[in-house]
Amino acid sequence: MADWTKQLPGPAQAYLENRRLDEVECVIADLPGIARGKAVPASKFARQSYFHLPDSIFYQTITGDWGEAAGEDGFIERDMILKPDMGTATAAPWTGDWTLQVIHDAYDRDGDPIPFSPRNVLKRVVGLYKEQGWKPIVAPEMEFFLIARNLDPARDIEPMTGRSGRPAAARQAYSMTAVDEFGPVIDDIYDFAEAQGFEIDGITQEGGAGQLEINLRHGDPVKLADEVFYFKRLIREAALRHDCFATFMAKPIADEPGSAMHIHHSIVDMETGRNVFVGPQGGETDAFYHFIAGLQNHMPAALAVMAPYVNSYRRYVRDHAAPINLEWARDNRTTGIRVPLSGPDSRRIENRIAGMDCNPYLGIAASLACGYLGLMEEKRPRRQFYGDAYEGEGDIPQVMGQALELFDEATALHKVLGEEFARVYGIVKRAEYEEFLQVISPWEREHLLLNV
Structure with a gap:
């Protein structure tokens, strides 16, 4: 060698x-x-x-x-x-x-550094944390679907056929039998990950037909974004070996849950090595609440980065395993911001808004940017939510155009992500959105052609 x-x-x-x-x-x-x-x-x-x-x-x-x-x-x-x-x-x-x-x-x-290169954007945000003496830690969860090969965009997407010869069934969350249906694909995912030196924390069946989730160990944001970037390619290659596709679309199949990239956050004080969300007696600190407030106050404007396509907004459907608002709660998966069960040392805040279709560098950067702004502004979040958050009102943009308008006006967010990045990103996503608006959908032809 x-x-x-x-x-x-x-x-x-x-x-x-x-x-x-x-x-x-x-x-x-x-x-x-x-x-x-x-x-x-x-x-x-x-x-x-x-x-x-x-x-x-x-x-x-x-x-x-x-x-x-x-x-x-x-x-x-x-x-x-x-x-x-x-x-x-x-x-x-x-x-x-x-x-x-x-x-x-x-x-x-x-x-x-080129300011609109996604990896550089994330490095910039991590650098802002380090200037304050903080080391951000993240742990991403990746959801995706294994689907039948689809060569015709006009055809509906269908779940892959498992080893039993039957199409993958929905509503079998955490079923080991369902995981076994995809055994050959999962075996290759494990083999490829081992060859690449990646540690998988676990693979589970999610609620959608053919939907799986892979959890990664917590660590440095840039390193974890690199792994998600690599994993998307790895998973696609494993699927192709078994005559199916892997898709990371936010909402590939109607009436099925969408795919998220949940991001868990904690912050370490670089001088003391302590989690800044934890006080001397194990309680929750002001920084813990400020970070949540930052997510609540700035995530609507950051949604165009975490949900970057028109399809992304089809995921935010009431009672369909994706949040519709930015309420926060402890151990409550109906809210957009969740505090998982944990001991004080591993206390973390989970952002459940980001879709799996986002660029991992930009999705993590945007989430950290919102939290950073909260830490700088030192505001308090809304009161903790109790109950089913789907019964509440939605408070995030419902369509891409609305999200882009909020992003374009978010000067505080632009300063954290980089103003040149924000300029380029806004122009490119607006061009992409306008391309979409020129396409006439089957729904329009079916319901409008002869009825209006």
Whole structure:
């Protein structure tokens, strides 16, 4: 092996032991969270310290069109300098040869981070916490569906057929039999995760037909966002091996629950090592309540980042396992903000609003940004909610257009996420929304064509 491979993380070195590395995939997440980059021979990667991609990859909509976000100089597609973070090097175990993936960070020609690169946005928010002497900790939960192969967008999405030969059934949450139906896919997910050095905290059947949840261990926000970014690709590849698709759409199947990326937050005082949500006698601190207030006060404006597509808002349906408001409560899964059962040292706050369709870097960054603003503003949250929060009123945007209007006006949030990011993101998402509005849906043809 070349000398540089001896500096790789342990799992990557173990993957390559007694094998010849063929290729390195140099990747970076764009605004939707799609892996962009280049695949290069290992020998070439060993000789390069960076490579180039045009900044226009961050102006693309999910359809492949572009938002007019290039700035004063126009759409000239400047080259960015992409430098590898070798701590992210991991296997691509589904490939036919011996391949590594390495996440890169984006810089301009002066060496400054590209402000609208999602990984840089999250690093910026984490840096603001560190300036206050805090270390944010997160633990994401990933929900997704395994579905039958769908090659025709006009067809409804259907659950995959399990090993019994029957389509996956809904309303079987936490059923081990239901998990066993997907055994071959889950086995490959575990095998791929082990090869990549990722620790899965558990896999459970969720309430939807063919819906699963994977929990990850808590840790550094950037590291966990990297893992979710990698996991999305890993899970898709495992599904394809078994003639099905994995989808992370927020609401892929009508009348089924949607898929969330619940985010658990805690904060450690870097000087003392203590959880700032916990007082000397184990009680809840002012910081605990300020963080909740930040989520309540700023999440409506951040929703365009945590729920980034028109489909995202179909998930927020009363009594369908997704919150419709920003009430908070202890051990209550009907509220948007939940405080799980835990001992004082592991006290945390769970954001149940973010959809699994969000870019993990941006979803985590936006959630942390709301909490940070709460800590800075030192406001108190609304009173704890008791009972079924679905019986209350909704207080989050119901459509993408409304969410974008709130995001565009959120100057305090822009300062935390970065004003240039906010500018580019708003333009790209608005272009994407306008693309959607040009499409006539089957519902419109069915009910309006001959009746209005």
